[in-house]
Each structure stands twice: as C-alpha cells, then as structure tokens.
Amino acid sequence: MSSYRLARRAIFLGVTALVVTIADAPQSRAFGQGKLDARYVVTLSGLPIGRGAWVIDIGDDYFSAAATGATAGLMQVFASGQGQSAARGTISGGQLVPSTYASRIVTGDKSDEVRMVISAGTVKELAANPPTVASPDRVPVTEAHRRGVSDPMTASLIRVPGNGDTLAPQACQRTLSIFDGRMRYDLQLVFKRLDRVRSEPGYQGSAVVCAVYFSPIAGYVRDRYAINYLMQLRDMEMWLAPIAGTRVMVPYRASVPTPIGLGVLQATQFMSMPQPSKATAKTQ
Numbered sequence: 171m172s173s174y175r176l177a178r179r180a181i182f183l184g185v186t187a188l189v190v191t192i193a194d195a196p197q198s199r200a201f202g203q204g205k206l207d208a209r210y211v212v213t214l215s216g217l218p219i220g221r222g223a224w225v226i227d228i229g230d231d232y233f234s235a236a237a238t239g240a241t242a243g244l245m246q247v248f249a250s251g252q253g254q255s256a257a258r259g260t261i262s263g264g265q266l267v268p269s270t271y272a273s274r275i276v277t278g279d280k281s282d283e284v285r286m287v288i289s290a291g292t293v294k295e296l297a298a299n300p301p302t303v304a305s306p307d308r309v310p311v312t313e314a315h316r317r318g319v320s321d322p323m324t325a326s327l328i329r330v331p332g333n334g335d336t337l338a339p340q341a342c343q344r345t346l347s348i349f350d351g352r353m354r355y356d357l358q359l360v361f362k363r364l365d366r367v368r369s370e371p372g373y374q375g376s377a378v379v380c381a382v383y384f385s386p387i388a389g390y391v392r393d394r395y396a397i398n399y400l401m402q403l404r405d406m407e408m409w410l411a412p413i414a415g416t417r418v419m420v421p422y423r424a425s426v427p428t429p430i431g432l433g434v435l436q437a438t439q440f441m442s443m444p445q446p447s448k449a450t451a452k453t454q
Contacts, residue, residue, distance in 0.1 A: 203446065204228050204415030208372070209439035211242075215431025218242050222435075226327070228416050229445070233266055234258045235323050251277035257323035259288075266329060266418075267291075271321035273351070284351030292317045293349060302352050302389065311354055311388045319349040325357070328410055328419040336412050337364065341419050342380035353389035357382055365409065367422055372440035373411050377422050382406040403427060411437075415444020 205227050212220035222239030240252040255273035259266060271286045287295035293316035304310070325346045330336040339361035346357040359380040368374045384400040391397065403426070411422035422440060426433045 202416035203230060204413045204442055204444045206413045206442040208437050210435055210437050213434050226413065228413065228418060231261050233261060251275065255323055257321050259324060266324055266327055268321050268324040271323060286321060286351055288321065291319060296351060298351050307393060308391050309388045315354040315388045316349060319347050322348055322350050326421055330417050330419060336417050336419060337376045337378055341378045341410050354387040356385040356387060367409065367411060369437050369440045377409040377411045378419065380408045380410065382408050411440060414442040
C-alpha cells in the first residue's frame with residue numbers, strides 16, 4: 171500500500187471521508203429516521219486537492235450510505251483519481267448492522283476494488299481486486315480479524331445512546347473496529363471540545379470534536395513509513411454533526427497533519443432532514 175493511498179484513506183476514514191459501538195439503547199426506543207445530502211472539499215496546506223459527496227438514508231429498519239469523490243485543483247496535475255463507496259444494512263435493537271460494503275478507487279490506469287458481505291459483524295464474503303500480496307513483513311489477516319468488525323462507511327455513522335442531547339462527549343467515547351477488506355485497524359475517539367460550524371446551505375450549529383488515534387491490527391506492513399507516522403499522530407481530529415430526526419452523528423470536518431501540511435476534509439453543504447417513520451406515515 172503506497173503512502174499516498176494510506177494518507178488518503180486516513181483522511182476519508184478518520185475524517186469522511188468511518189459494528190459502531192452502540193451501548194445502552196433500549197430495544198423499544200425508536201431509532202429515528204432522517205436523510206443527509208452533504209458535499210465536501212479536501213485541502214492540503216489550504217490548497218484544494220479533492221471534492222466529494224455523501225448521501226445517507228436512515229429508515230425504520232434499514233440504512234444506506236454512498237460517497238463519491240475525485241481529485242481537484244493541483245492534485246489533478248500529479249495524480250488524477252476518483253472513487254466511490256457504499257454500504258447498506260439493517261437497524262436492529264438500535265444498532266446499525268452492516269450487510270454489504272463496496273468501494274472502488276481509480277488513480278491513473280490503476281484501480282482498487284473491494285466488496286464485502288457482512289453478517290452480525292463477521293465478514294462472510296470478501297473480494298479484493300487486485301488481491302493483497304502476502305509478504306513476510308505484512309501482518310496477516312486471520313479469520314479472527316474478520317469478526318466483530320464494521321466496514322469503514324458504517325463505522326462513520328456514530329449513534330449516540332440514550333435520549334439526551336446528541337451533542338455530548340458520549341459521541342466520542344468509543345473505539346471503532348474497522349476492516350476495509352485489506353487492513354484491520356482501530357480508530358479510538360476521545361472527546362476534546364464542542365465547537366461551532368456553519369455551512370451554506372445546510373447545518374449551522376454545534377459540533378462535537380473528537381481526537382482520533384489510529385492503531386493498525388493486521389493487513390499492514392510493519393515498517394511502512396505512513397503506518398508508523400499515523401500511529402504516532404496525536405492531533406488528528408474529527409468533527410461530528412447530527413443527522414436531523416436521528417441520534418446519528420457523522421463527520422462534518424476532519425483534519426490529519428501530514429509531512430507537507432495539514433490535510434482537511436470540510437463540509438461545504440450539510441443538508442439533513444427528518445423523515446416520518448412507517449408507523450407515523452400509516453396514521454396520517
């Protein structure tokens with residue numbers, strides 16, 4: 171895995187561009203329904219290098235999320251690329267339970283494609299093209315590493331348990347166990363502060379700011395510079411904003427320091443709206 175690809179993945183996942191820990195959610199409480207249509211820009215040292223879109227639909231008993239992105243600005247001169255990813259699943263007992271995940275990234279004449287079928291947090295089917303090349307210095311992915319995990323897209327849908335304000339430290343206090351089809355890693359979130367965000371059009375209000383700590387588990391090359399660099403970072407941040415009508419928070423902004431400047435993913439449009447539940451719709 172190249173340093174460029176890993177850095178791009180870290181920005182998206184840590185910051186888009188991430189089974190979430192959902193504890194203490196009573197079975198009888200409504201999950202909430204809502205939709206999000208968001209647009210993002212990615213900058214490096216203040217210069218635009220990418221753009222993307224994210225559409226999320228949360229219903230009574232299902233969810234879906236789809237993201238697209240492409241290089242922009244100066245980045246197109248050096249390495250043009252585009253990608254898309256999508257996840258679908260069900261909602262059971264207040265939990266987001268992923269069932270399928272797919273991603274495809276194309277840079278120049280090279281492509282990277284992953285497809286997974288997931289059941290109860292266990293990867294049942296996996297197709298990766300090109301296949302991951304085994305090597306003595308790569309930590310192997312075992313069957314155990316494919317259990318108790320979420321895909322990157324579902325992991326980025328952060329549900330806040332309880333019935334109080336979602337804009338609270340609890341949004342951050344969790345560890346995301348992620349398998350992206352090639353690498354198994356954890357993202358630990360720790361509450362830092364509340365801040366204000368403003369997008370035109372869309373959400374204007376408070377956001378929960380989490381510190382993000384990266385821990386590789388398997389599927390990575392031990393001596394790879396980018397891996398060791400991300401492991402040592404202590405100032406990555408993810409800003410979470412709510413999807414109206416739900417208790418789900420998603421990344422509004424993310425920042426990853428790099429050796430050549432600060433990488434930032436920032437929402438320029440963040441339009442969400444609540445949706446009536448099936449039960450409510452039938453009584454109207």
